[in-house]
Amino acid sequence: MRGPTEDHPLARWALVGVTIVFVVLFLLLPLVTVFSAALEKGVGAAWEALGDPDAISSIKLTVITALIAVPLNTVFGVAAAWAVSKYDFRGKSLLTSFIDLPFSVSPVISGLIYVLIFGLQGWLGPWLREHDIKIIFALPGIVLATMFVTFPFVARELIPLMTDQGRDEEEAAMSLGASGWKTFFRVTLPSIKWGLLYGVLLCNARAMGEFGAVSVVSGHIRGQTNTMPLHVEVLYNDYQFVAAFAVASVLALLALVTLTLKSFLEWRYADEIAAVHRH
Amino acid sequence: MSLVIDSVTKRFRGGAAALQGVSLTAPQGAFVALLGPSGSGKTTLLRILGGLDFADTGSVRFADVNWLGVPARERRAGFVFQHYALFRHMTVAKNIAFGLEVRPRRSRPSRADIALRVKELLALVQLDGLGDRYPSQLSGGQRQRVALARALAIEPRMLLLDEPFGALDAKVRKELRIWLRELHNRMGITTVFVTHDQEEAFAVADLVAVMNQGRIEQYGQPETVKRAPGTAFVQEFLGAAV
Numbered sequence: 001m002r003g004p005t006e007d008h009p010l011a012r013w014a015l016v017g018v019t020i021v022f023v024v025l026f027l028l029l030p031l032v033t034v035f036s037a038a039l040e041k042g043v044g045a046a047w048e049a050l051g052d053p054d055a056i057s058s059i060k061l062t063v064i065t066a067l068i069a070v071p072l073n074t075v076f077g078v079a080a081a082w083a084v085s086k087y088d089f090r091g092k093s094l095l096t097s098f099i100d101l102p103f104s105v106s107p108v109i110s111g112l113i114y115v116l117i118f119g120l121q122g123w124l125g126p127w128l129r130e131h132d133i134k135i136i137f138a139l140p141g142i143v144l145a146t147m148f149v150t151f152p153f154v155a156r157e158l159i160p161l162m163t164d165q166g167r168d169e170e171e172a173a174m175s176l177g178a179s180g181w182k183t184f185f186r187v188t189l190p191s192i193k194w195g196l197l198y199g200v201l202l203c204n205a206r207a208m209g210e211f212g213a214v215s216v217v218s219g220h221i222r223g224q225t226n227t228m229p230l231h232v233e234v235l236y237n238d239y240q241f242v243a244a245f246a247v248a249s250v251l252a253l254l255a256l257v258t259l260t261l262k263s264f265l266e267w268r269y270a271d272e273i274a275a276v277h278r279h
Numbered sequence: 280m281s282l283v284i285d286s287v288t289k290r291f292r293g294g295a296a297a298l299q300g301v302s303l304t305a306p307q308g309a310f311v312a313l314l315g316p317s318g319s320g321k322t323t324l325l326r327i328l329g330g331l332d333f334a335d336t337g338s339v340r341f342a343d344v345n346w347l348g349v350p351a352r353e354r355r356a357g358f359v360f361q362h363y364a365l366f367r368h369m370t371v372a373k374n375i376a377f378g379l380e381v382r383p384r385r386s387r388p389s390r391a392d393i394a395l396r397v398k399e400l401l402a403l404v405q406l407d408g409l410g411d412r413y414p415s416q417l418s419g420g421q422r423q424r425v426a427l428a429r430a431l432a433i434e435p436r437m438l439l440l441d442e443p444f445g446a447l448d449a450k451v452r453k454e455l456r457i458w459l460r461e462l463h464n465r466m467g468i469t470t471v472f473v474t475h476d477q478e479e480a481f482a483v484a485d486l487v488a489v490m491n492q493g494r495i496e497q498y499g500q501p502e503t504v505k506r507a508p509g510t511a512f513v514q515e516f517l518g519a520a521v
Binding site: 088168169171172173174175176177178179182186187190191272274 | 292329330331351352353354355356357358360362364365366367368369377378381382415426429430432433
């Protein structure tokens with residue numbers, strides 16, 4: 001017997017079936033292919049490819065970039081979400097649209113913006129050159145482009161959550177004598193921490209995986225300004241398939257670890273999450 | 280030690296007037312109800328008393344200090360919100376202890392003292408043994424009593440209640456308001472209570488201010504207001520809601 005609000009079993013199975021087929025075909029299979037291509041000539045070959053100095057340098061660069069870009073975007077994201085959701089001010093909806101800008105702009109353009117500003121022929125190019133500051137084709141440019149592309153993740157995750165929660169709890173904390181900092185760390189942060197975590201994980205995944213914007217500003221100097229995604233492309237174009245897929249596997253693995261971590265935390269703290277979300 | 284509100288005005292951001300010169304005097308320890316339809320400015324007035332909103336002009340004196348000059352977090356005004364505003368991620372006990380735990384180290388009671396105080400307050404609001412629950416595990420009436428205990432924990436100089444029973448069913452409302460009045464009789468804290476329910480206002484308050492469109496239409500003892508409505512609006516408002 002099915003309940004009055006349940007769909008026909010056929011409809012249910014069809015929906016579930018379509019979803020599963022889609023996930024397997026378009027998400028799971030490519031992932032498996034990446035790993036199998038990497039291990040085509042055995043674990044040894046893949047391991048050797050990862051030990052290549054250029055590969056190690058690309059992994060290092062990717063991690064350093066994420067280590068700078070993600071914390072900064074976390075702080076900016078929280079600040080932006082706080083401003084948008086807890087205060088009323090003129091131009092608020094405009095600001096919200098601007099936060100979304102990196103999502104709607106092609107990553108290539110995101111990279112070009114920085115070339116136009118900081119590049120040799122750019123606005124600040126001559127000045128930077130005089131003072132011997134390298135931004136384009138160097139780490140600062142890569143970090144800037146990554147930050148631009150990943151800026152919305154944390155803010156986007158938090159804005160609906162914080163808007164929904166309203167200002168009541170902060171006002172209560174204030175009337176109970178809590179300072180701004182204490183209110184933030186004891187009331188606001190704990191109530192958004194799961195959304196924040198999710199935003200940070202997404203932001204990190206994208207920061208490590210970003211190709212387009214970084215490709216424009218990096219200059220593709222092997223062993224110096226190639227991040228992992230760029231290094232994968234270089235190897236692939238050189239017909240070094242095992243090496244290319246080995247590095248790609250590490251990237252995919254990072255994504256899987258991120259997902260597993262998130263699922264684990266959700267499972268581990270299920271009660272607490274439910275308590276925060278129920279009204 | 281009385282509460283003197285003098286010609287307080289407030290405009291909303293859009294320019295609409297929320298309060299157009301509100302004046303009111305209440306003796307120390309009084310229980311004042313602000314009664315009126317939604318949009319009459321009663322909640323705005325309460326929020327100004329609690330320091331959650333600024334007044335544009337006018338003054339408030341309480342216990343002989345310029346009350347509006349005291350920052351919200353230093354007023355020790357226990358504010359109880361319509362939707363409780365409990366900290367969802369904290370247990371009931373942690374909620375109640377919050378106001379004590381966030382004090383600067385010098386004036387913060389010891390951990391044992393805080394625990395003792397929480398226990399007393401839980402008993403006071405008849406929630407003994409529920410300290411380890413989360414707000415989401417409580418009924419509406421219980422949550423509002425937690426909110427009240429949390430406000431009382433800071434030994435408030437003034438208690439401000441914004442439609443505290445608005446989200447509860449009629450039976451619980453009635454029980455809680457009787458209980459609240461008894462609590463007030465025992466503690467004697469100057470209390471301002473916002474409601475749109477005249478029966479509630481007349482049942483709990485010593486003084487009732489009927490508000491309409493940012494003004495006080497009539498202010499006096501419940502019997503007086505009931506017996507002799509001062510304006511056409513008061514007459515209509517009291518008549519319509521019976």
